[in-house]
Amino acid sequence: xxxxxxxxxxxxxxxPSPFAGLGKKFDASLARGLxxxxxxxxxxxxxxxxxxxxxxxxxxxxxxxxxHRHELYGPDSPWGFDLAEQMISSxxxxxxxxxxxxxxxFELVYLTAMLASLGLLLGWHTxxxxxxxxxxxxxxxxxxxxxxDGGDNVVKLMAIYLVLLxxxxxxxLDARRRARRGAGPDTDRTGVVLWAAAGLALAVTTGGGxxxxxxxxxxxxxxxxxxxxxxxxxxxxxxxxxxVCDVVANLVHNMGLLIVMAQVCLIYATAGWYKxxxxxxxxxxxxxxxxxxxxxxxxxxxxxxxxxxxxxVMIMTYGTVFIQVAFPFALLNRKVxxxxxxxxxxxxxxxxVLMGLPFFSLAMIAMDIVFLPTxxxxxxxxxxxxxTAPLSRLTGxxxxxxxxxxxxxxxxxxxxxxxxxxxxxxxAPRAGTVTxxxxxxxxxxxxxxxxxxxxxAPESAPGADRAGATDRPAAGA
Amino acid sequence: xxxPEKPEDRSGEDDPGTGTGDGTAAAALPAPREAAGAAxxxxxxxxxxxxxxxxGDPAADPPPAGRPxxxxxxRSDGGAPDADPLTTEGFVFARLRxxxxxxxxxxxxxxxxxxxxxxxxxxxxVAPANTLSKEYxxxxxxxxxxxxxxxxxxxFAPNPxxxxxxxxxxxxxxxxxxxxxxxxxxxxxxxxxxxxxxxLLPSHTAHNTLRRAWDSYSxxxxxxxxxxxxxxxxxxxxxxxIALLRLSTVMDTEPVQRLQVRSAxxxxxxxxxxxxxxxxxxxxxxxxxxTVLPSDRPRGVLAPSGDDLPPPEAAVAEEGxxxxxxxSGDGARVTEETDGGAGGDAPAAAGPTxxxxxxxxxxxxx
Numbered sequence: 001x002x003x004x005x006x007x008x009x010x011x012x013x014x015x016p017s018p019f020a021g022l023g024k025k026f027d028a029s030l031a032r033g034l035x036x037x038x039x040x041x042x043x044x045x046x047x048x049x050x051x052x053x054x055x056x057x058x059x060x061x062x063x064x065x066x067x068h069r070h071e072l073y074g075p076d077s078p079w080g081f082d083l084a085e086q087m088i089s090s091x092x093x094x095x096x097x098x099x100x101x102x103x104x105x106f107e108l109v110y111l112t113a114m115l116a117s118l119g120l121l122l123g124w125h126t127x128x129x130x131x132x133x134x135x136x137x138x139x140x141x142x143x144x145x146x147x148x149d150g151g152d153n154v155v156k157l158m159a160i161y162l163v164l165l166x167x168x169x170x171x172x173l174d175a176r177r178r179a180r181r182g183a184g185p186d187t188d189r190t191g192v193v194l195w196a197a198a199g200l201a202l203a204v205t206t207g208g209g210x211x212x213x214x215x216x217x218x219x220x221x222x223x224x225x226x227x228x229x230x231x232x233x234x235x236x237x238x239x240x241x242x243x244v245c246d247v248v249a250n251l252v253h254n255m256g257l258l259i260v261m262a263q264v265c266l267i268y269a270t271a272g273w274y275k276x277x278x279x280x281x282x283x284x285x286x287x288x289x290x291x292x293x294x295x296x297x298x299x300x301x302x303x304x305x306x307x308x309x310x311x312x313v314m315i316m317t318y319g320t321v322f323i324q325v326a327f328p329f330a331l332l333n334r335k336v337x338x339x340x341x342x343x344x345x346x347x348x349x350x351x352x353v354l355m356g357l358p359f360f361s362l363a364m365i366a367m368d369i370v371f372l373p374t375x376x377x378x379x380x381x382x383x384x385x386x387x388t389a390p391l392s393r394l395t396g397x398x399x400x401x402x403x404x405x406x407x408x409x410x411x412x413x414x415x416x417x418x419x420x421x422x423x424x425x426x427x428a429p430r431a432g433t434v435t436x437x438x439x440x441x442x443x444x445x446x447x448x449x450x451x452x453x454x455x456x457a458p459e460s461a462p463g464a465d466r467a468g469a470t471d472r473p474a475a476g477a
Numbered sequence: 478x479x480x481p482e483k484p485e486d487r488s489g490e491d492d493p494g495t496g497t498g499d500g501t502a503a504a505a506l507p508a509p510r511e512a513a514g515a516a517x518x519x520x521x522x523x524x525x526x527x528x529x530x531x532x533g534d535p536a537a538d539p540p541p542a543g544r545p546x547x548x549x550x551x552r553s554d555g556g557a558p559d560a561d562p563l564t565t566e567g568f569v570f571a572r573l574r575x576x577x578x579x580x581x582x583x584x585x586x587x588x589x590x591x592x593x594x595x596x597x598x599x600x601x602x603v604a605p606a607n608t609l610s611k612e613y614x615x616x617x618x619x620x621x622x623x624x625x626x627x628x629x630x631x632x633f634a635p636n637p638x639x640x641x642x643x644x645x646x647x648x649x650x651x652x653x654x655x656x657x658x659x660x661x662x663x664x665x666x667x668x669x670x671x672x673x674x675x676x677l678l679p680s681h682t683a684h685n686t687l688r689r690a691w692d693s694y695s696x697x698x699x700x701x702x703x704x705x706x707x708x709x710x711x712x713x714x715x716x717x718x719i720a721l722l723r724l725s726t727v728m729d730t731e732p733v734q735r736l737q738v739r740s741a742x743x744x745x746x747x748x749x750x751x752x753x754x755x756x757x758x759x760x761x762x763x764x765x766x767x768t769v770l771p772s773d774r775p776r777g778v779l780a781p782s783g784d785d786l787p788p789p790e791a792a793v794a795e796e797g798x799x800x801x802x803x804x805s806g807d808g809a810r811v812t813e814e815t816d817g818g819a820g821g822d823a824p825a826a827a828g829p830t831x832x833x834x835x836x837x838x839x840x841x842x843x
Contacts (some may be wrong), residue, residue: 034585103778240573270631289745295670295672462631
């Protein structure tokens with residue numbers, strides 16, 4: 001009996017426990033994770049493109065509304081100074097526009113908000129300007145909260161999160177400056193001047209009791225202090241204190257990035273799950289209604305044509321719910337994520353035109369692109385650089401080899417990585433993928449350097465490794 | 478959190494090396510990655526101080542972007558490996574001095590807690606009312622999220638709006654003879670729609686101002702249709718100011734003394750393939766007359782500029798029709814609208830002000 005039944009059993013070893021060594025594995029991955037999170041600010045290209053996206057959205061919006069700025073946010077707005085004051089006194093929202101009801105002050109704030117957007121777009125003193133950008137967004141939106149829609153809401157949240165991010169690592173004037181400067185920190189006179197001016201402004205407004213509650217005072221003074229300390233540490237304690245600052249900045253950045261990604265998931269999940277509860281979304285007619293409402297039909301003929309077919313409306317209705325609900329889960333799989341992302345972006349482009357919500361859509365797209373694969377972003381960056389090359393030549397910029405390295409925070413390490421022996425090992429599977437686009441090989445050739453794509457691939461955010469580098473650009477495109 | 482971190486971090490220290498591969502090869506190529514990882518840590522640990530990432534082991538070369546400006550520059554310029562292990566990419570936690578270790582460990586802890594706290598608050602803020610959010614509502618909403626992290630993502634959910642909601646206004650004024658007269662209803666929403674139609678970039682003033690003002694106003698109405706509380710008062714003032722501002726683009730609002738607004742809700746017909754039947758008749762809900770205060774009048778940059786604006790008389794429909802409209806039910810009001818339209822040249826979309834021929838140009842501008 002004992003010979004029969006466990007015949008297999010005695011001979012075979014017991015199956016290995018799936019829990020064996022779990023503790024060790026856990027420790028190792030925790031350590032690996034902490035290694036990533038402390039040593040680098042993840043997703044440099046993703047955060048850069050999010051920065052550019054939101055700065056562009058807000059700048060474009062402010063330019064578009066320039067003729068209407070008084071009606072929206074000015075002291076003479078129907079949402080009058082008195083009403084705003086009442087409202088803010090109970091909500092405690094931050095806005096500098098209630099410091100004075102003067103015309104001039106308003107114009108100054110609006111102009112500053114525009115300049116801050118431009119600065120952030122270009123990545124000029126990114127860390128400082130991102131604070132200014134946030135204050136601009138909050139000041140205008142909180143001044144007239146009933147003027148905004150979902151798009152404004154996204155811009156507002158992201159403007160706050162951007163302050164946490166090292167979003168100027170690439171594709172910024174800061175990166176260019178760093179690359180040109182070479183070794184060691186420079187004096188950064190502009191930075192010093194900005195810092196001094198900010199300190200003065202903070203002192204005056206705190207003294208005048210304008211600076212809101214203690215939370216805002218703590219945040220703004222804290223940021224000011226950190227910027228100052230950073231400057232000092234960088235120049236006078238280049239060793240350990242400098243390193244610690246860098247690690248802290250990385251940690252804050254990485255947490256900020258996680259918050260941004262979680263926020264995107266939250267938005268789509270909320271939008272999707274609440275829709276499921278609606279009877280019109282259930283019976284497959286929901287899309288029909290907004291597309292026939294006066295307020296959301298800039299092109300009524302187009303909308304009517306699209307909503308004329310019941311099956312099509314049903315597909316659009318169910319499809320919207322599917323992708324919104326599925327989005328957070330799709331992040332678990334890179335390919336599915338990329339497909340959904342492409343569909344999502346396409347849908348937002350459609351919404352922009354068909355429903356007349358261009359700024360809402362722009363904000364949503366700017367938010368989506370945090371999940372774009374690095375390889376796609378690099379390819380896009382390369383195309384953009386090549387497209388603007390004639391322009392750069394016109395303005396007397398040095399040729400592209402230089403610009404290439406500007407694209408990243410550090411040209412040298414690219415070279416090293418690109419020329420390194422183990423690199424093919426790492427890049428091999430990617431090279432195949434990349435070739436699929438048909439463009440990247442040319443990229444290497446034209447630039448007279450190895451293809452741009454493989455080298456920086458390692459930067460891809462592991463925390464966000466679904467936004468990672470192995471993505472097929474084609475899927476993202 | 479602190480004590481376990483040190484040894485762990487030590488083991489994680491070979492990571493920047495493997496890490497480079499990690500992002501790239503990711504799940505696709507685990508094997509080579511292990512290999513690379515196995516090779517590089519050796520370097521890393523013996524070399525320790527020899528700045529392995531710089532030139533020695535390119536596999537361990539860190540990704541460029543994460544690195545702060547200073548380090549990269551130094552190493553690139555030096556060319557030769559400098560003896561400084563203190564790069565953000567390659568530092569060894571356990572070899573830092575204790576203040577540095579404490580600061581880093583604390584930051585890890587604080588950032589994790591705050592970040593997760595923020596995400597949890599965001600989740601509970603947007604989630605439907607539930608056990609936790611009912612219990613800790615004050616913390617979630619007023620304690621943390623409001624006002625700056627306020628958010629609402631019920632986009633067209635649970636059900637999309639299925640009616641056109643138009644806001645109309647009429648003004649009471651004293652004419653030269655001292656008689657009190659009332660203008661016809663003027664469709665303010667039609668002005669919005671005019672700004673949206675065939676426009677790729679509609680302004681927030683057309684898309685949001687009136688729509689959202691009316692939305693917040695109607696949210697403050699009680700069962701009798703009267704605004705309640707401080708919020709109701711603010712919303713009332715706001716809506717009437719918008720109405721007056723809009724009227725001031727089509728008529729001279731100087732003589733206007735009182736203002737009345739109403740909503741005109743027209744349910745959309747169901748799609749042709751849907752067998753539900755919906756009554757698409759327009760339903761009006763009139764609000765109380767409100768006296769115009771000096772602070773309600775458009776001023777500053779928004780003050781009406783033209784002297785060429787028609788007097789409010791131009792917008793008066795036939796007195797009789799107007800009276801009839803106010804007194805009778807919905808059907809009669811529809812008649813009244815028809816009357817207004819008949820009096821003018823264009824249908825309701827442009828408002829009844831075109832009763833005076835000269836007004837049309839003005840309308841076009843607005």
